[in-house]
Amino acid sequence: MTDTHNLYQLLPDDLAKWLVEHEHSAAQTRGVMAWAYKKQAPPLFPRLLEDLAKLPRTLPAIIERHLSTDGTQKILFALGDGQRVESVILNYHRKLTVCLSTQVGCAMGCTFCRTGEAGLGRNLEAHEIVGMYLILRKQIWQETSLQAPCPNIVFMGQGEPLHNFEEVKRALEILTHPWALDLGPRQITLSTVGYLPGLTRFRELPRVNLAFSLHSPFEQERRQLIPVEARFPLSEIKQALKTMPLLPRQFITLEYLILKDVNHSERHAQALADWSQDLKSIINLIPYNPVAGFLFQRPGEETVDQFKKSLVKRGVRVMERVARGSDIAAACGQLAGARSSCT
Ligand code: SAH
Ligand code: SF4
Numbered sequence: 001m002t003d004t005h006n007l008y009q010l011l012p013d014d015l016a017k018w019l020v021e022h023e024h025s026a027a028q029t030r031g032v033m034a035w036a037y038k039k040q041a042p043p044l045f046p047r048l049l050e051d052l053a054k055l056p057r058t059l060p061a062i063i064e065r066h067l068s069t070d071g072t073q074k075i076l077f078a079l080g081d082g083q084r085v086e087s088v089i090l091n092y093h094r095k096l097t098v099c100l101s102t103q104v105g106c107a108m109g110c111t112f113c114r115t116g117e118a119g120l121g122r123n124l125e126a127h128e129i130v131g132m133y134l135i136l137r138k139q140i141w142q143e144t145s146l147q148a149p150c151p152n153i154v155f156m157g158q159g160e161p162l163h164n165f166e167e168v169k170r171a172l173e174i175l176t177h178p179w180a181l182d183l184g185p186r187q188i189t190l191s192t193v194g195y196l197p198g199l200t201r202f203r204e205l206p207r208v209n210l211a212f213s214l215h216s217p218f219e220q221e222r223r224q225l226i227p228v229e230a231r232f233p234l235s236e237i238k239q240a241l242k243t244m245p246l247l248p249r250q251f252i253t254l255e256y257l258i259l260k261d262v263n264h265s266e267r268h269a270q271a272l273a274d275w276s277q278d279l280k281s282i283i284n285l286i287p288y289n290p291v292a293g294f295l296f297q298r299p300g301e302e303t304v305d306q307f308k309k310s311l312v313k314r315g316v317r318v319m320e321r322v323a324r325g326s327d328i329a330a331a332c333g334q335l336a337g338a339r340s341s342c343t
Contacts, residue, residue, distance in 0.1 A: 007036055007057035008134070009127035009170060012179055022051045033179040037134075059131035060085070062139075072325030075136065076337070079104075079128055083121055084337045087132050087157055088325060089140065096151040098136045100129060102168050103159025104337060108193050109227050112259065114291045114336045115158045121337075124159070126170035133175065150183055155190045156211070158337055162190075162198025169205055176206045185209075186247070191255065196232035199240045211253035211284070212241060216263050217271035225259075234275070241279055251317075252281040258304055259288050260297040269310035282317040289334050 010018065012033060016026040028048060034040040036057070042049060060077035063084070067073050073089040088099040104121030106113070133153065140148055153175065155161045161168045168190070174180045175188065189209040192199060202210065214234075216222040223229040241252055254276055258264050276283060285308060288298045299307075304320065311318045 005056070006125070006127035007052075007055050008059070008130045008174070009125060011170065011173055011177065018055070019048075024048050024051070030179055033177075037180045037182075059135055060128055062135065068325040068327050070325065070327075073139075074325060075139075077132060077135075079124075085124065085128075085132075085158055086337050087136060089136055089151070090154075090325070092322075096140055096148060097154055098133060098140075098151045099154050099157045100132055101157030101159050101337075102129060102155055102161040102164050106159045107163060108160050108195070110193065111225055111227075112257065112288065112291070112294060112296050114294075114334050117336070120159075120163075123164040123167055126167045126174065129167065129171035130174050130181070133181070150181070150187070152187045153183070153189070154211075155188070160193055160195050160198075162192045162195040162202070165198045165201060172206050172208060176208075186250070189253070191253075193226055193228060194232050194234075194237040195228065196236060196240065199232075199237065202240075203245055207245070207247060207250075209250065209253065210241075210244060211255050212237070213255045213257070214272075214275075214283075215255070215257045215259075217268060217275040221263065238275070238279075241281075246280055250280075252279055254279075254281050254283045255286055255321075256283050257286045257288055258299045258307060260299040260303065262296070264299060264303055264307040266310055269307060269314060273311060273314035273316050276316060282319060283311060284319055284321055286321045291334060 012029050015032060016029045019028055019032070020026050028043055031043050032052065035042045058080060060079050062075055063078045064076035065073060071091040075087050075089070077085050077087065079085060083104045085101045085104055087101060090097045090099060101124065103123050105118050106116045107120035108116055109119070110116045137151060140151055155168070172188065175183050176185050185206040185208045189211055191211040191213060193213045213226070215225055217234070219229060219234050222234060244252060246252070256272065272283065285304060287304050288296055290298050308318050308320060
C-alpha cells in the first residue's frame with residue numbers, strides 16, 4: 001500500500017499493513033480508524049501523526065446544493081479529477097436516507113433514465129463513495145439540532161453498483177465495519193438492473209438488502225427498456241435471485257417502474273405475479289419520473305392504484321414509492337451529475 005492511496009479506502013488489514021510498512025505498530029490500527037471515522041482523539045505518537053498527515057484523505061467537495069419543497073436535498077459533488085456526481089438526502093417520515101452514486105454516468109443505457117443517456121464516465125473509487133457518505137452525514141448532523149442517527153443508504157443514484165463490483169464491495173465493507181462506519185447491513189439497500197456477473201457474486205458482499213429493477217415481466221419488452229436484458233435475460237436473473245441468501249425477515253425488492261400505457265395492463269399484472277411467486281420478494285411500484293426529452297410519460301394516480309389492486313388481488317405483496325425531489329430533478333432516474341443552468 002503506497003501513500004498515493006486514500007485513508008478512506010483502507011480496511012483494517014490494509015491500514016495495519018500501511019502502519020507496519022511505515023514502521024509503526026499494527027496495534028495502532030483500531031485507534032487510527034476511530035480517529036478517522038468516529039472523530040476520536042488522534043493517536044498520541046508524533047511520528048505516526050506526521051506519517052498520517054502524508055496519507056491522502058481528501059473527500060469529494062460539495063459544489064451545489066438544492067433543496068426541494070418536500071425537504072429532499074440534491075447535492076452535487078466534484079471529485080478529485082473534476083468529474084461530478086450527485087447524491088440525494090431523502091427524508092421519509094423523519095427517517096433520513098442518503099441515495100449514493102457508484103459511477104459517473106452508467107453503461108447500461110436504460111431508455112427511460114437520464115443517467116444512462118451519456119454512457120459511463122468512470123467508476124467511483126471506494127473512498128469517493130465512503131467520502132460522500134461522510135460528508136452527507138456531517139451535513140445532516142449540522143442541520144439537526146439533535147444528533148440524528150446515522151442515515152440509511154440506498155445505492156440508487158447514478159450508476160450500476162454491480163458493474164463496479166470491487167469498489168462497491170470495498171465501500172460496503174468500510175461502511176459496515178465496526179471499526180469504521182459500523183452501519184448495520186440492513187441499513188443499506190443496493191439496487192441493480194440485474195448485471196449478472198455482479199449479481200452472481202452478491203453473496204461476497206455484506207448482507208445488505210437487494211433491490212432488482214424489473215420493470216417488465218416480459219423479456220422482449222424489458223429489452224426495449226433495458227438493453228442489457230439481451231445479455232442477461234430475466235430467466236437467468238431469476239435463477240440468481242432464487243439462490244440469494246436472505247436473512248429471516250429480509251425480502252428482495254422488485255422495483256417496477258410504471259410507464260404510462262406501456263407496462264401496467266392486466267396481462268402485466270398476471271405475468272408479474274407469476275414471475276415473482278417463487279421469490280421471497282416485495283414489489284415496489286415506482287411511477288415514472290419524467291425526464292425532459294424522453295418520450296415516456298408518468299401514469300396518473302388512478303392508473304397506479306388500479307395496477308396495485310390488480311397485483312394485490314393476485315396475492316402479491318406491493319408497496320408504492322413516493323417520488324421525492326422531482327421539483328429539483330432529484331427523483332430516481334433524474335440524476336445527471338450536471339451543474340444546474342441557474343448557477
Ligand atoms: N442502476 C441501478 C441503480 C440506480 S437507478 C438500477 O438501475 O437499479 C435506481 C432506480 O431508479 C432503478 O430502479 C431505476 O430503474 C429507477 N429509475 C431510473 N429512471 C427513472 C425514472 N425516470 N423514473 C423513476 N425511476 C427511475
Ligand atoms: Fe444505469 Fe440504473 Fe439508469 Fe439503467 S436505470 S441507466 S442501470 S442508473
